[in-house]
Amino acid sequence: MDATPMNVLLVGDDPDTRRLVQRILSNPDQSFRCTLETAPTLTNAINHLRKKRFDNVLLDLDLPDSSGLETVDRIRNSSPDVPIIVLTARGDKDMQVEAIKRGADDYLIKPKALCESLAEHIRYAIRRKKAIEALRDTCDHFKSIVQNAPCAIVCISPKGRILDFNAEAQRLWGCPREEVIGESFLKTCIPHGDRFNLYIDLRRALAGQSVRSTKTTLTLPDGSQHSLSWDFSCMGNGDGRSPAVVAVAHDITANLLSINNRPSALKLTFNPDFDGAVDIVINSLTAILEKIEEINKCADADSLERLADEMCRSHPTRGQITPHNAAAIKRLVLSLITPDREKAS
Numbered sequence: 001m002d003a004t005p006m007n008v009l010l011v012g013d014d015p016d017t018r019r020l021v022q023r024i025l026s027n028p029d030q031s032f033r034c035t036l037e038t039a040p041t042l043t044n045a046i047n048h049l050r051k052k053r054f055d056n057v058l059l060d061l062d063l064p065d066s067s068g069l070e071t072v073d074r075i076r077n078s079s080p081d082v083p084i085i086v087l088t089a090r091g092d093k094d095m096q097v098e099a100i101k102r103g104a105d106d107y108l109i110k111p112k113a114l115c116e117s118l119a120e121h122i123r124y125a126i127r128r129k130k131a132i133e134a135l136r137d138t139c140d141h142f143k144s145i146v147q148n149a150p151c152a153i154v155c156i157s158p159k160g161r162i163l164d165f166n167a168e169a170q171r172l173w174g175c176p177r178e179e180v181i182g183e184s185f186l187k188t189c190i191p192h193g194d195r196f197n198l199y200i201d202l203r204r205a206l207a208g209q210s211v212r213s214t215k216t217t218l219t220l221p222d223g224s225q226h227s228l229s230w231d232f233s234c235m236g237n238g239d240g241r242s243p244a245v246v247a248v249a250h251d252i253t254a255n256l257l258s259i260n261n262r263p264s265a266l267k268l269t270f271n272p273d274f275d276g277a278v279d280i281v282i283n284s285l286t287a288i289l290e291k292i293e294e295i296n297k298c299a300d301a302d303s304l305e306r307l308a309d310e311m312c313r314s315h316p317t318r319g320q321i322t323p324h325n326a327a328a329i330k331r332l333v334l335s336l337i338t339p340d341r342e343k344a345s
Contacts, residue, residue, distance in 0.1 A: 005033040006126055009048055011075070012060030012087070013040040017110065021058065021087075024118050032123055042066040042074060049079045055126050059104075061088045061095075069098055076103035081133070083125035105129075152228075152249040156185045158206055160199075163244060172251070174221055185247070190216055198230070205232035205245045216249075226253045 010021055018038055025034040037054075039045035042063050048054070057079075061071050075084055085106040086099050096107040105125045108118070146153050152169035154162060162185050165177045173180075173189060180188050185202075186195045194216040201211045211232040218226040228249045235244055 005035045006055040006122070007053065008034050008036050008056045008058060008122060009045060009054045010036060010038045010058045010087075011042065011045040011063065012038075012058070013064060014060065017060070017087070020111075021118070025122075027119070032119075034119075034122070040064070042071060045075065046078045049075075049082065054079075054082055055129075056122050057082055057084045058087045058122075059084055061086060061090060061099075069095065069102055072099050072102045072104050081129065083129045085121060085125055151251075154185060154189065154247045154249070156202065156245040156247055158243055158245075160185050160202065162188060169249070172218060172220075172226070172249070189249075191218070201230070201232050202245055202247075205234050206243055208234055226251055228252065 008025065010018060012018065022036055025036050037048060039048050040063075042065050045057070045059075049057075057075060059071060059075060061068055063071060066074060072084065072086065075082075083105045084103065085108060086096075086104045087108050087110055089110055091109050099107050105128065106121050108121060146164075147166050149166060149168060152172050153164075153166040154169055155164035157163050162180050162183050165175070165180050169189075170177055175188070186198060190198045198214065198216065201214050205211050211230075214230040214232070216228050216230060218228055220226060229252045231248045231250075233246050235246055
């Protein structure tokens with residue numbers, strides 16, 4: 001049995017209904033405990049709801065001061081989150097459907113409903129309310145994460161229209177969210193020259209493929225150029241919902257500036273001559289290893305000079321080694337084997 005009693009408000013002026021509900025909810029065999037309060041009129045019920053939190057409202061549609069579906073409207077407007085179970089003698093199916101549309105959580109027809117699992121209907125309505133609240137809290141939490149993310153996040157429909165636009169995206173493109181919702185993602189966010197490639201990436205993402213690190217540029221109103229790296233992923237595909245693409249853009253301008261403004265291994269890799277330089281070093285070191293035994297046996301400086309010259313000539317790279325590079329390799333070889341030469345002499 002649940003330890004905390006549920007607060008239930010019965011809204012109705014029928015004394016027989018009140019007595020029967022009281023007996024059902026006070027049954028010691030129940031899986032949960034209830035405290036029942038009653039309100040004979042709609043006005044009295046609204047006053048109760050303003051003063052106290054209730055877990056459930058049992059609502060009769062025929063009250064001295066209200067009748068029909070207007071009764072549901074007024075309770076729902078007064079307390080948007082409280083579960084409402086309509087408890088009425090009206091068996092009209094159309095009214096039942098309309099009551100649910102207007103915010104009722106359940107629709108029970110008395111007197112049959114008072115004898116068949118009224119308590120379970122109440123329990124279900126309360127649990128449903130708690131589940132919805134937990135889901136809403138989770139959604140709010142993730143919305144907050146998306147809105148406050150340090151990267152631009154854009155949600156895109158299968159037709160390429162913007163469904164959502166977080167705060168960082170609004171800052172980068174200088175567009176309020178309400179102005180871009182429904183607009184073309186490619187025309188709003190992507191320069192003309194990059195649109196074809198991004199269109200292909202969007203189609204791949206909708207097909208379920210993961211797309212990473214697609215680069216585009218962005219020109220801000222002040223004329224400054226920014227470099228963006230895009231990641232695309234699909235959500236809702238294959239689960240009955242229309243798929244959508246979540247596009248995440250990272251501003252990598254600062255990283256590229258850092259690379260260009262300091263000597264580093266990463267900066268070297270962007271140098272078109274880097275591969276050639278690597279080949280020269282690798283071939284030179286390979287030659288050194290092959291000649292180690294021979295070098296260690298040499299006893300005079302002339303022999304060492306001759307070996308260094310031979311190594312430069314006998315291990316060419318893909319291109320011809322320039323005199324400048326050959327001289328550098330020779331100096332490297334001699335510097336490495338100088339201790340051996342001194343030891344031998």
